[in-house]
Amino acid sequence: MGTEPNLKINWPALPSAVRVEAEKIVTDLLRKTQDSELILESILSLGRSREKELADPVADGAVYTPYPVAEKLVNHTNLQAGQSVCDPAMGAGVFLIAAAEKRFHLGQSIESIAKQTAGADIDAVSVEVAKLSMQLWSWLRGTTGVSFDGLVCADPLINPPTNWVKSFDVIIGNPPFLSQLKSRTTRHKNRSQKLKQRYGKLATQYVDESALFLLASLDMVKKKGTICLIVPTSIFGAASARPIRERIDEVMPMTGLWVGGRDVFTDAKVDVLAPILSTEQKPLVHVYFQKSEMCPTEVKRENNGSWGAILADALGVPTLDAAIEKDLQREATVTADFRDAYYWLSERVEENGFQTHRKKIGKLATVGLIDPLTFKHGKKEVRFAKKKYSEPVVVAEHNPPNDFSEWLKRRRVPKILVATQTKVIECVVDEIGDLIPSTPLIIIQPMNPNNIWHLASALSSPVGAAWAASEAAGTGLGANTVRLRASQLNLFPLPATSPEWDRAADLAQSIQTQGGSEKTFRDFGLVINSAYGIEDDDLLQWWINRLP
Ligand SMILES: C[S@@+](CC[C@H](N)C(=O)[O-])C[C@H]1O[C@@H](n2cnc3c(N)ncnc32)[C@H](O)[C@@H]1O
Structure with missing residues (x-):
């Protein structure tokens, strides 16, 4: 390459399929002949190319989110211009692009968006793909030469970057779902010990990794911030996740809930939800459904870790007022x-x-x-x-x-x-x-x-x-x-x-x-x-x- 203006891209670190696609995007950006929405599509497909290269995305917990879903969830967090955003398991950065688009269209400058964007992934190649995607996105929106230094290779569950404590207005993403009931996705003993050291009794043996990401986010979000992470529906009822649900209800209860259903990902049939946590003093949970035929609704919450009851209420299960002996x-x-x-x-x-x-x-x-x-x-x-x-x-x-x-x-x-x-x-x-x-x-x-x-x-x-x-x-x-x-x-x-x-x-x-x-x-x-x-x-x- 070399003709592109001032891009900070680590070309050798990129997988060859991603490199080839990225070069096409660079050509389109230089020629300025392609429609910007189509270029955005191509930038987003870099992540899909990375996902295809992974040997077993489901076992790695690396199933990427479709862009329209990321956009929708960014909207549900009510992200504003000037706010900081973090995806603690960012993959190729689809949520970060959706959040950058939202803030850009609200008038925030690209330099400021770059400073207010953070993300991590344990896969170093995905981090490079995310940095590439963000750079191409900023060029598409008119500015080159900005760095996305906030995107790092790290495991925020065990070693979060030191500048992440209580730092973000919005934490959003789709962390890995690693069920501890399936041999393909169970944690190594060593990792379980580290999690225990960090989270104590809340890191129960069978708790899904995604619930731990919700827990870790409590330490990273600002006092008046918002957390919105896609998780498998099973953590709403699982006994292993109850201590985490109770802790969350104590400090940052659910004020919104997105019900995704089973068809969100093309390659993994898993029922998903995204709780939206904030310190807003609302007694009700606003529920949005991915399936358009279901109308948004509001349900009461008890703040005692009974998230299954919130979901049941949202799904129209009648509330019981029975005489129980x-x-x-x-x-x-x-x-x-x-x-x-x-x-x-x-x-x-x-x-x-x-x-x-x-x-x-x-x-x-x-x-x-x-x-x-x-x-x-x-x-x-x-x-x-x-x-x-x-x-x-x-x-x-x-x-x-x-x-x-x-x-x-x-x-x-x-x-x-x-x-x-x-x-x-x-x-x-x-x-x-x-x-x-x-x-x-x-x-x-x-x-x-x-x-x-x-x-x-x-x-x-x-x-x-x-x-x-x-x-x-x-x-x-x-x-x-x-x-x-x-x-x-x-x-x-x-x-x-x-x-x-x-x-x-x-x-x-x-x-x-x-x-x-x-x-x-x-x-x-x-x-x-x-x-x-x-x-x-x-x-x-x-x-x-x-x-x-
Ligand atoms: C389900 S994918 C989602 C990626 C991206 N947020 C999206 O929605 O497209 C989860 C990502 O988490 C990464 N991951 C898995 N365990 C992690 C950990 N402990 N810390 C940080 N990232 C992790 C995987 O490499 C993968 O890229």
Whole structure:
């Protein structure tokens, strides 16, 4: 190169694909023949070229944000001319360009924007691509020769640049999502120790890296600043992120929420949100949806780390005003099985009627066979351990291993089986103990077996669905799915003893044994609602719409 005016670009450090594209942009800028919006597009595509070069962007937490999303979020932070902006995991700098554009169009000079722009990335090549993008952007907007010295190669979670303390008006970005529940993305032990040293108890073992970026941003943002980071929806409900949510609620609660959904990134299907944190004294959270058909709305927040409830409220889950007498754990034990149970069963499931020398123990129950108060065994084909079955049964050899026999003994009892990752709580009653549950079903064993239909009716109720949705919003695969854990179900709310609850228990039993229509479900919903002291048609209708 060399013909370009006064650019401070480290050409040898750039990947060849990026260099080739950048040279084309330089030519267009020199010739001044290309439309400026098209040149901006080309500058933004430098980041995409970098992303394509990474061996595994998802495992590196390096999935870049589409520019229109970055623009939208910059607008939600209400960034003003003259303010400073930082993206602590900037990649190729898409948010920094969106923020620079906004301030430029509000009248801030390019020299001042350059001084007020900071960013970091642990990948040195991405830092060079970000610097290149910002330089080309400033040339596009009429000024060359400015430096973007605020863009650095660093890990702000462990060693933030020293001049970043309480320095920025706006912190924005899309930090890496590194789930600690997947082997591909777990932290090295050494890193976990460093995080523990820095954040103490807040850096729990399973907390996603993105939640730590929210936490770290609290130290970098100015007293009256704003933080807006894209995070996976799962951190809104995850127990591992609760201490961080509580800390944030104490010092800089959520005043806005952008709900992105699952289609924000082309190469990674992950449900995302961006909480907008500020010290503004607003009791309400303003919610914006990426999907244009959903209208912005305002919801109340509690400031106690219950972000799932904010999301549930925003998604229209009815607020509960139910008469609650006690928790499920007072009436039943709630457990889930580990993978061992799956491995035992995977060797012991056969098609019913198959000639076998092994003894039939019971029917196999899987999540796919359970609908609300409906067990579809024999009515629906099911896959288990990579095989298809019409009527799967569990069999056991003459002398099965001890631990398997022990487990079986514990499971062949009257119980309620609850499916997870559903829109309402889907459960069935096993009165005689002949259903053998496979993971991840949750098993509820009533202390008094005579209560089994009462408990099933409460679990299957509209109140149960709304409770689960607000407890667990965000922990499932989509913002509208709840993934229940046994520990959460322990706290499931039960109504007081009443003739209405008795009647609801009878209706639940009749639905499961004789089949249910929309009318019978509606009748059941009405009666169990009145057992909870609720006369609210909205809750009933919301629940009916969610039934499968
Ligand atoms: C999801 S990408 C997003 C990049 C950019 N903010 C965007 O939205 O296009 C996250 C970036 O964080 C970087 N990263 C990962 N761990 C980091 C860390 N501990 N500190 C700084 N950057 C990190 C990755 O290299 C990647 O470029």
